[in-house]
Amino acid sequence: MKSMSNYGVLMINLGTPDAPNTPDVRRFLKEFLSDRRVVDLNPLIWKPILNLVILTLRPPKVAKVYQQVWMDEGSPLLVLSERLKDSLKIALHKKTGTAIPVELAMTYGNPSVEVAANKLREQGVENILVIPMYPQFSATTTAAAYDRFMQSLKNCPHWPSLQLLHDYADHPLYIKALANSVKVQWAKQGERRHLVLSYHGIPKRYVTNGDPYARRCEATSRLVADELALEDSEWTHVYQSRFGREEWLKPYADATLKALPSMGIDKINVISPAFSIDCIETLEEVTLELGDEFKNNGGKSFDYIPALNDSSDQIELYISLIEQNTKQWT
Numbered sequence: 001m002k003s004m005s006n007y008g009v010l011m012i013n014l015g016t017p018d019a020p021n022t023p024d025v026r027r028f029l030k031e032f033l034s035d036r037r038v039v040d041l042n043p044l045i046w047k048p049i050l051n052l053v054i055l056t057l058r059p060p061k062v063a064k065v066y067q068q069v070w071m072d073e074g075s076p077l078l079v080l081s082e083r084l085k086d087s088l089k090i091a092l093h094k095k096t097g098t099a100i101p102v103e104l105a106m107t108y109g110n111p112s113v114e115v116a117a118n119k120l121r122e123q124g125v126e127n128i129l130v131i132p133m134y135p136q137f138s139a140t141t142t143a144a145a146y147d148r149f150m151q152s153l154k155n156c157p158h159w160p161s162l163q164l165l166h167d168y169a170d171h172p173l174y175i176k177a178l179a180n181s182v183k184v185q186w187a188k189q190g191e192r193r194h195l196v197l198s199y200h201g202i203p204k205r206y207v208t209n210g211d212p213y214a215r216r217c218e219a220t221s222r223l224v225a226d227e228l229a230l231e232d233s234e235w236t237h238v239y240q241s242r243f244g245r246e247e248w249l250k251p252y253a254d255a256t257l258k259a260l261p262s263m264g265i266d267k268i269n270v271i272s273p274a275f276s277i278d279c280i281e282t283l284e285e286v287t288l289e290l291g292d293e294f295k296n297n298g299g300k301s302f303d304y305i306p307a308l309n310d311s312s313d314q315i316e317l318y319i320s321l322i323e324q325n326t327k328q329w330t
């Protein structure tokens with residue numbers, strides 16, 4: 001059996017504060033919201049708004065929200081991403097008989113892409129597969145992860161050969177995994193319910209200018225609905241997590257959830273397919289905020305279906321993504 005791998009895998013997720021307090025949240029938001037992939041406004045206009053308004057008002061509020069979801073070991077996004085990385089490494093070793101280096105990094109904050117890429121090179125890796133942990137491509141997330149990775153190689157004299165995973169919005173194992181989680185939830189509840197598929201939004205203008213994100217989200221929803229043999233009246237596609245004043249992708253999750261009970265839909269399940277890993281946006285915004293809005297407007301039952309996290313379905317999916325994208329090196 002071979003024991004050395006000539007390639008390694010770098011998984012990149014968004015990023016999260018180091019601790020749930022105001023200064024750490026401010027540091028994280030400053031780095032994240034200064035990226036022009038995320039907010040593309042003219043810096044002369046955006047910088048004063050960011051520094052004087054947003055980074056003053058938002059961090060104390062958001063720190064409290066992080067405190068509500070924080071785990072003993074740290075931020076859910078980091079802890080659960082690490083669990084996936086660790087389980088994936090073990091499963092890959094078992095399957096291939098080879099110890100394949102796998103590292104996890106965050107586009108913003110820690111662990112940084114630079115440190116993780118250096119770790120891969122220290123393990124003798126000459127070929128790197130970069131997996132942005134976003135099922136649906138968006139320049140705001142996936143391309144931002146690529147940017148960070150390229151930046152990390154700026155002073156590297158010996159470039160690895162690269163494969164950049166684009167997305168996996170319609171990968172059969174991803175669709176099967178999402179459908180399975182819905183079926184598990186239905187079995188647990190003892191009933192099928194109307195399914196709301198809620199995606200993190202982005203400004204509508206980005207999509208008008210060519211970002212394929214909305215199209216990729218729609219592809220996922222349609223395939224999950226087909227896999228579950230849902231009628232069009234049995235599911236709803238929405239976008240959550242609006243930020244700022246301009247128009248974001250519609251339909252908005254909050255307005256839709258408020259309206260569903262008046263249309264006779266008062267029992268729902270919500271799944272958030274754009275999040276490979278549970279985080280503040282799913283654990284607080286979906287589960288608590290959207291859940292409350294639904295119930296305060298006549299909704300009777302609201303249950304969130306967890307992200308795929310480190311489930312065996314997710315591990316199987318990531319193994320398949322790695323196998324399909326490293327063939328040229330094996």
Ligand SMILES: C=CC1=C(C)c2cc3[nH]c(cc4nc(cc5[nH]c(cc1n2)c(C)c5CCC(=O)O)C(CCC(=O)O)=C4C)c(C)c3C=C
Nearest residue numbers: 014015016038062077138140141200202243274279280281
């Ligand atoms: C300001 C614009 C934002 C865009 C565009 C955006 C796109 C986007 N984000 C994710 C995934 C995540 N976002 C998370 C948190 C988060 N997102 C924004 C803003 C934008 N996101 C903010 C300001 C925050 C921080 C929380 C807050 O202040 O409300 C997270 C979770 C991080 C965590 O620590 O848990 C994820 C993951 C996607 C997939 C996406 C577009 C496709």
Ligand SMILES: [Fe+2]
Nearest residue numbers: 014200241281
């Ligand atoms: Fe976000």
Ligand SMILES: [Fe+2]
Nearest residue numbers: 241242281285
């Ligand atoms: Fe949010």
